[in-house]
Amino acid sequence: MIPIPPPGPRLFGPLLAELRSARGWSQQRVAAELCAASGVPTLTRHEVSRWERQRRLPGDFWLGWLAVVLGVPGELLAEAAAHSRRLGAVPAAVDRAGSRARLALLTLAHRWAADPTGAALGGPLAGHALTGPAGGGSRPDREPAGPAPDLVPDEPPLAGVTGGPAGPVPGRPAASAGGDLAELRRWDDLLGGADLAGHGAQRLRRTARAFTVAGPAGRRRLLPGLAESAQLAGWLAADAGDLTGGLDGYRLALRAAVAAGDPAFAGHVLGSASHLLAGAGDPVGALTLARIGYAGARDAASPGLRALLLHRVAFAVALAGRPRAARPALDAADRTGGPEPGREPPWLYWLDEAELAALTGRTLVALGRPGPAVPLLGPAARGRDRPRRAAVYGGWLARGYLQLGEVAGACAVAGEALLDVVRSGSPRAVGQLTEVRGRLAAHRDEPAARRYAGLLTAARPYLPVGAAGGPGAARSRRPPSKPRQGGTTRSAGTG
Incomplete structure (x- = not known):
């Protein structure tokens, strides 16, 4: 077993050299192990040498695989890399907000890929992790029944549940998580993360509190609900613009799903996280999570879930600028068919044919193929009863029209999507229209573009502000106790 260095700030280069020497490996051996584990054959010993000399620092992708092949916690390497950057020991590197949360999730995903039984995930569920996005995300303006008690601050063990495969609970569906969780999912059909992130975090806190005080049998029974609560809390935090809160929720959801013996839901969690990283401008991380999620869930997944995960792969590949690899993934998703x-x-009730068609259209726009994309995006973008979905896909439809040179059509679609953003309260959807606004800059003198700019100015006071605007910036409304009559039974997509 490789000894873990003592706690405290470490420089990345010396730490990597120490861990390599403890295994008796050469730099060439480290490079070979990384290539074999990651499936990327191009890394050489020269790159490992640069890391050790701190001429360069690895990104999240290689940090995750280094943790796997060296058998050390990903947080150890991430902290050393961050410390080296702070001291100016290496040239400045791109370090987006939430990079540590991304690295932690990527490391966990790699470990699950290496050992699907879950033994490689090891260790108890941390008390900090059990709070999920609640730790720093928004909270609802009013608590339903007083403040939730603090969770146990230490790391409560899973009493044998996380040490290896747990298997599903006899007599209990793996997806069962309580009526209030299902109700919150359906409110997500109508409202965005700015309204619901605090409620999702609160739901997760309640589930985590029950989990920490339950005995071994009770914890096993609560694992599926904990996984679903964490996934939904992560989704809502992400939709509110809280990248770190979203990734923290997904990390807890992955651990709970694997401990519950539910690879299908674990794959869904990684697909949701891939969706988040793709929107955050990290296609490499998105592709890594999508591929691991599909590989781990493929044999247990339903037809609809397999198609969804293949779409996650195709979209990440397209954003990474690899069109030849995106087409096979789209073809495979099409052969899988739709939900049965x-x-x-x-928890996949929201996936329908219109959603799958729009996912294909979005990927085609990312590939620069607007012709076949526009008719696929149209139905989802014009569904007024699902405002967030209409807003998100409306943004992609507007980009498709711009690629076709149809500025007036793009502005008309973007204007409709802007109203849907206001209706839904989704900061994530605002990001789509921000992209459209930037692309319209080249056409600012055209009448349609000027009209859209005026509409955007008028709507700005009503646009939702999420976690990116600061702690507690997300607005929140308390949902009624029951969904409104005639509300949607299909969703704008809960991830």
Whole structure:
């Protein structure tokens, strides 16, 4: 077993050299192990040498694989890399907000890929992790029944649940998480993360509190609900613009799903996280999570989930600028077909043919193929009863029209999507229209572009502000106790 260095700030280069020497490996051996584990054959010993000399620091992708091949916590390497950057020991590197949360999730995903039984995930669920996005995300303006008690600050063990495969609970569906969780999912059909992130975090806190005080049998029974609560809290935090909160929620959801013996839901969690990283401008991380999620869930997934995960792969590949690899993934998703009634899990109720068509259209726009994309995006973008979905795909439809040179059409679609953003309260959807606004800059003198600019100015006071605007910036409304009559039974997509 490789000894873990003592706690405290370490420089990355010396730490890597120490860990390599403890294994008796050469730099060439480290490079070979990384290539074999990651499936990327181009890394050489020269790159490992640069890391050790701190001429360069590895990004999240290689940090995750280094943790796997060296058998050390990903946080150890991430902290050393961050310390080296702070001291100016290496040239400045791109370090987006939430990079440590991304690295932690990537490391966990790599470990699950290496050992699907879950033994490689090891260790108890941390008390900090159990708070999920609640730790720094927004909270609802009013608590339903007083403040939730603090969770146990230390790391409560899973009493044998996380040390290896746990298997599903006899007599209990793996997706069961309580009626209030299902209700919150359906409110997500109508409202965005700016309204619901605090409620999702609160739901996760309640589930985590029950988990920490339960005995071994109770914890096993609560694992599926904990996984679903964490996934939904992560999704809502991400939709509110809280990248770190979203990734923290997904990390807890992955651990709980694997401990519950539910690889299908674990794959869904990684697909949701891939969706988040793709929107955050990290296509490499998005592709890594999407591929691991599909590989780990493929044998257990329903047809609809397999198609969704293949779409996650195709989109990440497209954003990474690899069109030849995106087409096979899209073709595979198409061959898988759509959701099959009676075979899909309850948490995937929102996936329908229109959603899958829009996912294909979005990827085609990312590939610069607007012709076939526009008709695929149209139905989802014009669904007024699902405002967030209409806003998000409306942004992609507007980009498709711009690629076709149809500025007036793009502005008309973007204007409709802008109203849907206001209706839904989704900061994530605002990001799509921000992209459209930037692309319209080249056409600012055209009448349609000027009209859209005026509409955007008028709507600005009503646009949702999420976690990116600062702690507690997300507005929140308390949902009624029951969904409104005639509300949607299909969703804008809960991830």
